[in-house]
Amino acid sequence: MAREPAETGGPKAAMRPGRRIAAALTLARNPRRTGFVLWSWIAGRRLRARQALAALIGIDHRLTLPPGILDRFPVAPPVPDADIRVLTAPGHALVADAHETFAAAFAADPTLHALYGDALVQGTPGGPVLPLLRSAFDPALLMAVDDLGPVLALRRASLPTASLDPSRDIPAMAAAFRIAERFGPAAIGHLPGIVSIWRPWMAEAADAARGREPSREARLAIVRDHLDRTGQAGARLAIDGDGVIAVAHPLPDPPPAVTVIVPTRDRLDLLRPCVASLRGCTDWPEIEILVCDNDSREAGTRAYFQALEGEGAARIVACPGPFNFAAMNNAAAAFARGKLLAFVNNDVEAFEPDWLGRMAREALRPDVGAVGAKLLDGAGRIQHGGIVLGTGGLVTHAHRHFPGDAPGYGARLRATHAVSAVTAACLVVEAAKFRRVGGFDAAHFAVDFNDVDLCLRLSAAGYRTLMVPGAVLHHREAASRSWTPDACARHNREIVELRRRWGPLLAQDPHYHPGFDPDRSTHARLRAGFFADEAALSVRRPSY
Structure with a gap:
């Protein structure tokens, strides 16, 4: 058993x-x-x-299941259907009720044109089993890794067979892009439940032309075709040794100015290395640094400010009064000259020169709002890999406490992908988009959750939030904060407001699978009872 x-x-x-x-x-x-x-x-x-x-x-993945779990998911041969086509590949088998589940979902929603679900993978005969738990459809992630295929159900009328090139070995990926192009990403739904079993060794005796893994050349060609069809022909592609595809979108010539905004109150021990790293380890032709000064009093800090301004290295923006992180950033943004705003905490340090370029390429795209970076803590572990809603009691940082070189679940610490929010400890956004949604909400989120709220308002305005793991910085989180009774009371008020404003989204993040334990570091453990109640979960779709 x-x-x-x-x-x-x-x-x-x-x-x-x-x-x-x-x-x-x-x-x-x-x-x-x-x-x-x-x-x-x-x-x-x-x-x-x-x-x-x-x-x-630290923490790591503990997701391995015993082989007996497969007894709960008997497989069945494909069911002929005049209206639904199920794409698959050698080594993959549908579970017994998958076709019925697909048919019911299509019948319930005529705006759905394609569906995919989750899978169990058994790498060797009789060996342990791993779950492949997927998120709502994300074109950015699909370009980087084939997180969706090869099992994909689609309405036959939505995508005629003639639109697919039968010579390519991963038609599900190509079909997903074409459906998204024709009907929009929201036309593709994710069923959070096991719909297929993957036994890679069974593919060895199958069609050698398709094999166990899609060729890198085929994936690159499909991504290239998708970019060309969607007006992104200028993007460059590169694939790493693990098969993760990086898409480098073109920059304007010349690249626009970037204003880097750093709030502080004294703490020269943090601010000096932060500013030094921004000046010495940022490969970008034109940046201006604005330091938001919240009543710094120490003589050393004042002297440092004078030196920065005397060298023309930074401008100091006075932000007096009680500490209000959101208001300070808004005040500095009003003085910004750059087309892009880069919000950087005073306890963050750059150490790879391309961090800003990687983030700017995404932030300058017309459909992208906030862009976040991978941040490492003082021990070299993951401090931030995006923000997940509804976990850790409210929100939490994805892959927190994982090793700094971990690939992440489904390569999410290597692949650019959509998330619900990113931390303002290092956040890049176009100034016009930031102002269009009113900036940070300083009245309701003075210190905490202002970044989450900003990203969700940008999303509501039609902009995606992206996590760019290729941009890596160090972050000594909250090194410059202290928890007083007043701070705790303010924090509790902000929790109440976040729940009031964004309660439905906090219930289930579309970019995070409900099968993971919500009380642990993300992607680390499975939620107790998930396989027992997965049938009650509904189709998930992207909001853009």
Whole structure:
């Protein structure tokens, strides 16, 4: 009998020997934090203990399922259907009720033209099983990795067979792009449930022309054709050793000016290396730096401001009064000369010169709003990989505490992809788009969640939010903040307002699968009972 999926990744889950030794050393070197973890566990606060342990020693994926899980998903041969065509490939088999599920979803919504679901993968006969849990349709992610195929159901009338080139070995990917081009991305829906089983070894005896994996050349050709058909012929493509495709969109000639906005109150120990990195490690022809000064008093800080202005390296924008992160950034944005705004916290440091160029290429696209970067914490682990709604009690950073070089679930720490929000610790947006939605909401989100709210308002205005993992910076999160009783009260008010304003979206992020445990670091563990209640989940679609 199969174990419940919730057991995978539990306290007894296997850990690689090297990582086990490193974790033990970390625990020994941090007795106070280790004691807090133990005390929380003994006191019955297991969730807090798990979160504190992840912050201390890091976390990784624990998603492996026992082979017996496949007994719950018997497969069946394809069902002939005059209205629905199901694209697949050798080694992939539909589960018994998949066709019925597809048909019901199409019947319920005439605006749906294609559907895909999730899969279970068994890499070797009798071996462990891994879940492929997908997000709502994302053209950016599909260009980078084939996150969708090869199982795709589509209405026959939506895309005649003549539109597909039968010589290519991944027609599902090509079909998805063509449907999105013809009807819009929202015409493609995701069913959050297991619809197919993938046994790669079974493809070895199948058609050798298609094989187990689509060729890189075929994927590049499909992406190239999609870009050419959608007016993006100037984009350059590159593919890395793991098969992740990077799309470099062209920049105007000359590239526009960028205004980098850095709020601070003293903390010269943070501000000086931040500004030095922006000046010395940013490969961009024209940037201006605006430092928002919130009543800095230390003599060293004042002298540093004078030196910056004397050298013409930065302008200082006075932002007096109680600390209001959103208002400070808005005030500086009003003085900005750049076409692009780059909001950067004073505890962020650049170390790869191309960070701004990678983000600017995306932010300058007409349908893109906010753009975020991959941020690493002081231990070199992932601090930010996008923001996921509805996890960690409210929102949380994707892949937080994962190793800094981790590829991420479905290559999401390598592939540019859509997210619901990104942190304002490093956020790039066109000034005109920022002003069009009214900037940050300083009245309701003075310190926290102003970035989430901005991204969701940009989304409501028709702009996508993108996460660009190729742009990497260091971030010592909240190193310059302190939690007073007033700060806690303000934080609680902002939580109430975020729930009031964006409650339905907080219930389920379309860019994150509901099968993951919402109380752990994202993509790390499966939610208890997911396979039991997945039938109750509805079709998910992008909002753009």
